[in-house]
Amino acid sequence: MALAHRLVHLLFLFSVFHLSFGARRLTELVHDSSNLLHYHNGPLLTGEISVNFIWYGNFKPSQKAIVSDFITSLSTKSPVEPSVATWWKTIDKYQTKALSLRLGKQISDPTYSLGKSLTDKHLVQLASKGEQINAVNVVLTASDVAVDGFCSSRCGSHGSSSSSKMAHVKGKNYKFAYIWVGNSETQCPGQCAWPFHQPIYGPQAAPLVAPNNDVGVDGMVINLAGLLAGTATNPFGNGYYQGDAGAALEAASACPGVYAKGAYPGYAGDLLVDTTTGASYNAHGTSGRKYLLPALYDPSTSTCSTLV
Numbered sequence: 001m002a003l004a005h006r007l008v009h010l011l012f013l014f015s016v017f018h019l020s021f022g023a024r025r026l027t028e029l030v031h032d033s034s035n036l037l038h039y040h041n042g043p044l045l046t047g048e049i050s051v052n053f054i055w056y057g058n059f060k061p062s063q064k065a066i067v068s069d070f071i072t073s074l075s076t077k078s079p080v081e082p083s084v085a086t087w088w089k090t091i092d093k094y095q096t097k098a099l100s101l102r103l104g105k106q107i108s109d110p111t112y113s114l115g116k117s118l119t120d121k122h123l124v125q126l127a128s129k130g131e132q133i134n135a136v137n138v139v140l141t142a143s144d145v146a147v148d149g150f151c152s153s154r155c156g157s158h159g160s161s162s163s164s165k166m167a168h169v170k171g172k173n174y175k176f177a178y179i180w181v182g183n184s185e186t187q188c189p190g191q192c193a194w195p196f197h198q199p200i201y202g203p204q205a206a207p208l209v210a211p212n213n214d215v216g217v218d219g220m221v222i223n224l225a226g227l228l229a230g231t232a233t234n235p236f237g238n239g240y241y242q243g244d245a246g247a248a249l250e251a252a253s254a255c256p257g258v259y260a261k262g263a264y265p266g267y268a269g270d271l272l273v274d275t276t277t278g279a280s281y282n283a284h285g286t287s288g289r290k291y292l293l294p295a296l297y298d299p300s301t302s303t304c305s306t307l308v
Contacts, residue, residue: 037254037297040245042238045136045177045231046097050104052130056118057142058110066212066289067140070221071103073285080284082307087225087283090296090305091251094233094240101228104135117146124161127178136177136231138224143183143216155192156181156223158231177235179227185216193219195259195268195280195292203266208280211290218292226252226294240299251296255304258295263306268292272308282307 051071055064073084091099107129114122123139130137141147149157158179184192190200196210196218210218230250233240241248260269260282271280274290281290298305 036302037240037242037249037251037299039240040238042234042236044095044099044233044239045235046095046099048100048102048134050131050135051101051228052104052135052137053106054126054129054137054139055106055108055110055142056114056126056139057112057116057145059108059140059142063214063217064106065287066214066217067221067224068103068106069285069287069289070224070291071101073283073289073291074101076286078284078286082283084283084285084291084293087293087296087307090298091229091232093298093300094251099232101136105130112145116144119148123147123157123180124159124178127161127176127180130176130178132176133174136179136228136235139178139180140220140224141180141182143185143187145182146187147180147182150182151184151188151191155184155188155219156227158227158235160236175236177231179224179231181220181223181227183216184219185214189215189219192223199266205266208268208271208292209274209278211274211277211279211281211292213277213279221291222294225291229294229296252294254297255295258304258306259292260306260308263295269306270308 053064053067070084074088075085077083077085109126114125118141126139127137156179158177160175160177162175182192189197193215195208196215197207198204212218229252233251234248237245241250242254243249257263257265258269260271263269268280271282271292273280279290281292283291283293285291293307295304295306297303
């Protein structure tokens with residue numbers, strides 16, 4: 001499967017170049033059925049799925065906690081709404097069988113065992129370190145790691161690979177799903193950490209304050225959230241998507257740049273603002289966390305669904 005889930009790259013293109021179709025609401029696209037996400041008869045993620053992290057490079061414990069708490073928040077109801085768990089419920093509308101995500105194993109590679117310049121093959125190699133059945137393995141690369149296509153065409157990606165650990169079990173060739181997300185803090189925050197950093201081009205509105213006070217990692221959460229939605233609904237390239245399979249629009253990338261009502265190219269929408277820190281967010285998580293999460297395409301209404 002191609003690795004072309006380019007949520008924030010699309011966001012950047014829409015916000016910077018003001019493409020005319022980026023300003024249209026999904027409700028307008030309903031009249032053209034070719035623009036809707038179609039199901040291509042492949043398997044979706046179902047059952048109990050562990051989300052395993054492979055931390056490549058140097059990450060602070062506080063940074064790991066921000067991302068780990070996001071995964072925990074997907075299945076843990078926050079006492080305060082809107083919540084991460086409520087955001088994830090839109091994905092349930094794609095499923096005929098229940099899906100439950102839980103935080104799995106965490107593997108650290110602080111010594112950069114494959115160097116600081118990675119290819120897609122390296123990403124698969126790193127992802128293979130995690131569990132390969134009933135799991136999604138997430139490779140997170142530190143801010144000083146270059147990855148092919150990072151910044152120039154993508155901020156992260158998801159795909160699948162044949163399982164080396166489960167090969168030919170009971171005569172089947174198993175595949176496992178994986179995600180890669182890069183920390184763009186120093187390489188391209190204007191592309192991959194927007195709206196927490198000013199875009200390189202286009203309208204230069206003041207950047208928003210990141211809810212966890214970490215532009216790079218809060219940007220990673222945005223990308224991870226969108227890619228996780230795409231993985232759940234199109235894990236092996238034949239699930240729900242629109243367009244060419246090699247550059248598919250999926251559950252989150254079908255709603256680029258939308259985070260709240262009133263969004264338009266270059267403006268994330270009318271978000272909630274923390275009165276103490278001034279941070280912008282749209283979802284509450286566990287441990288008192290706040291997050292900014294992308295809109296998801298709701299198949300029941302054929303619209304982009306936002307929490308606020």
